[in-house]
Amino acid sequence: xPTLRDIKRRINAVKNTRQITKAMKMVxxxxxxxxxxxxxxxxxxxxxxxxxxxxxxAATDTEIHPLLAxxxxxxxELMVITSDRGLCGAFNSNILRAxxxxxxxxxxxxxxxxxxxxxxxxxxxxxxxRNIEIRKAWTGLSGNLTYSDAQEIxxxxxxxxxxxxxxxxxxxxxxFKTVMxxxxxxxxxxxxxxxxxxxxxxxTTSSVYIFEPSRQEIYNQLLPKNIExxxxxxxxxxxxxEEAARMTAMENATKNADDMIENLTLQFNKARQASITKELxxxxxxxxxxx
Amino acid sequence: MxxxxxxxxxxxxxxxxxxxxxEIIAPGSEGEFGVLPNHAPMFTTLKIxxxxxxxxxxxxxxxxxxxxxxxxxxxxxxxADSAEKAEDIDVERALAAKKRAEExxxxxxKFDQARATAALERAVTRTKVAEKAK
Numbered sequence: 545x546p547t548l549r550d551i552k553r554r555i556n557a558v559k560n561t562r563q564i565t566k567a568m569k570m571v572x573x574x575x576x577x578x579x580x581x582x583x584x585x586x587x588x589x590x591x592x593x594x595x596x597x598x599x600x601x602a603a604t605d606t607e608i609h610p611l612l613a614x615x616x617x618x619x620x621e622l623m624v625i626t627s628d629r630g631l632c633g634a635f636n637s638n639i640l641r642a643x644x645x646x647x648x649x650x651x652x653x654x655x656x657x658x659x660x661x662x663x664x665x666x667x668x669x670x671x672x673x674r675n676i677e678i679r680k681a682w683t684g685l686s687g688n689l690t691y692s693d694a695q696e697i698x699x700x701x702x703x704x705x706x707x708x709x710x711x712x713x714x715x716x717x718x719x720f721k722t723v724m725x726x727x728x729x730x731x732x733x734x735x736x737x738x739x740x741x742x743x744x745x746x747x748t749t750s751s752v753y754i755f756e757p758s759r760q761e762i763y764n765q766l767l768p769k770n771i772e773x774x775x776x777x778x779x780x781x782x783x784x785x786e787e788a789a790r791m792t793a794m795e796n797a798t799k800n801a802d803d804m805i806e807n808l809t810l811q812f813n814k815a816r817q818a819s820i821t822k823e824l825x826x827x828x829x830x831x832x833x834x835x
Numbered sequence: 836m837x838x839x840x841x842x843x844x845x846x847x848x849x850x851x852x853x854x855x856x857x858e859i860i861a862p863g864s865e866g867e868f869g870v871l872p873n874h875a876p877m878f879t880t881l882k883i884x885x886x887x888x889x890x891x892x893x894x895x896x897x898x899x900x901x902x903x904x905x906x907x908x909x910x911x912x913x914x915a916d917s918a919e920k921a922e923d924i925d926v927e928r929a930l931a932a933k934k935r936a937e938e939x940x941x942x943x944x945k946f947d948q949a950r951a952t953a954a955l956e957r958a959v960t961r962t963k964v965a966e967k968a969k
Contacts, residue, residue: 585849592845593914596905600878691847756865756879765880766903773847 548819551812555805562801568631569794575687576723576787583720583780590777597770600753601736609763610706611771612736619657620650621679621710623701623733625717625778626664627786628686633793635718635726635786636666642728643667643716659710663697663779679709686783694776701775702768705734717778718785724792726785733774736767838872842888844897844913851918852897858889859911861904870911877906881915883956885964896921898964900957921968924961933958 546554606612624643626636650658661680662668668681680700685693701713712734719729755762842859844852859870862884881904886897902915936955939946 586847588850589845589847589914592843592912596903596912596914752876754875754877756863756868756877762878762880762903776847 546811546815548812548815551808551815555808555812558801558804558808562798562805565794565797565801569791569798572787572791572794576784576791579780579784579787580720583777583784586777586780590773593770593773597736597766600766608759609767611702611734611767612763614735615711617711617735618655619659619710620655620712620714621659621661621701621704622646622650623661623663623713623715624667625715625782626662626667626670627782628665628683630666631793632786632790633796635789636664636670638726638728639716639718640667640670642730646714646716646730657710661701663782679704685779686786689779689783691772691776694772694779698768698772698775701733702771711735715775715778717782718789720781720784720788723788726789731774731778733771839909840870840872840874841910842913843910844886844899844915844918846902846915846918848917851915852920854890856888856890856895860887861911861913862886862899863904870906873908874906874911876908877904879904879906881913883953883960885960885967886913886918896964896967898924898961919961919964921964924965924968926962926965929958929961929965933962 601612606614622643624639626639630636647658647660659679660671660676661682662671662678663682663685665683668678668683671678682693682697704710705713712732714730715733716728716730718726721727839855839857840859842852842854842856843850857872860867861870862882864880864882867884868879881899881902883900884898886899888895888897898919898921899913899915900917902913902918904914905912932954936951936958939951940948940955
């Protein structure tokens with residue numbers, strides 16, 4: 545049986561924790577609003593850009609730009625986007641579990657080499673702990689994500705791709721669905737077109753575009769830019785998801801703390817009542833003895 | 836709709852404009868070009884400039900800052916780095932930017948001249964487009 549003072553101490557400890565989780569929840573909510581707005585604004589642009597490029601690249605000669613060229617797919621890179629900080633529920637573990645599964649899957653498909661690049665400290669630490677080599681890690685982005693961060697990542701990816709470090713790039717990130725749900729999503733960043741879909745598209749696309757200034761010029765501008773945009777939008781989605789997950793997690797923590805405080809208070813009152821009753825019994829007993 | 840073109844202007848900061856219009860004049864990098872319904876598919880780059888559209892008797896203006904345009908027979912999709920409707924342009928900000936850019940152009944050794952020139956062009960075009968809205 546814990547003493548009154550023990551229970552009191554525990555109540556205070558839980559109250560302190562609740563204060564922290566509550567504050568974290570509010571901070572996450574504020575950050576979420578900002579991140580969500582940026583992400584929602586970006587979405588139509590990223591989607592349209594992608595749509596246009598897939599249509600364009602399907603209707604064109606693949607020789608025109610090295611980013612479009614087909615080549616045997618021997619090695620594959622997995623880019624895993626997580627957060628830098630924890631306390632956001634299953635946000636990171638979901639994505640890392642999916643990453644491990646995907647690695648296994650790709651190994652089964654007969655790729656010679658699988659490389660990993662990560663965004664966020666959580667993914668970096670996860671792979672480090674498992675002694676899996678990381679080709680490149682970007683950390684410290686969450687919170688102050690800018691377009692130039694995406695440009696930097698895109699440049700590295702494009703350069704490595706053109707240097708044949710890898711022949712395919714897949715991005716794995718948390719897509720923001722609602723505040724309550726985030727969806728682990730993967731998409732292929734490179735190559736732009738796969739041979740199968742290309743042949744199919746060539747037959748169905750009858751429209752031939754007029755290019756101004758020149759086809760070459762436009763592809764030179766658009767292809768790298770699209771990579772930047774796709775990476776940037778994945779980063780934005782991930783960031784909004786992170787804050788949403790944190791908000792939900794902290795909300796639950798606060799609720800749990802409330803429950804605990806209620807239980808402990810009940811215990812405290814019971815214990816207090818018991819000690820009062822005991823004291824009364826003693827007094828009554830003493831009075832009786834004096835008679 | 837028959838005889839209409841859907842004009843969509845999208846930037847990283849959101850969808851700026853989306854409506855069915857009759858005619859569009861856009862600032863292509865190789866010169867201005869006009870688009871009427873059933874235009875041949877085209878893909879072009881845009882420079883800093885003014886985009887004009889006509890819908891019935893109404894003529895609207897937009898400021899476009901670099902980007903690309905995809906033209907298909909019933910749609911014009913503008914993917915711009917940034918764009919604003921004429922009535923949404925912050926003229927005071929544009930004038931301040933113009934002043935700043937002009938000062939930077941005078942101090943050739945301290946500032947990137949190409950960037951200052953582009954900033955100046957943006958500011959001047961913005962004020963010009965904003966005036967059209969009045």
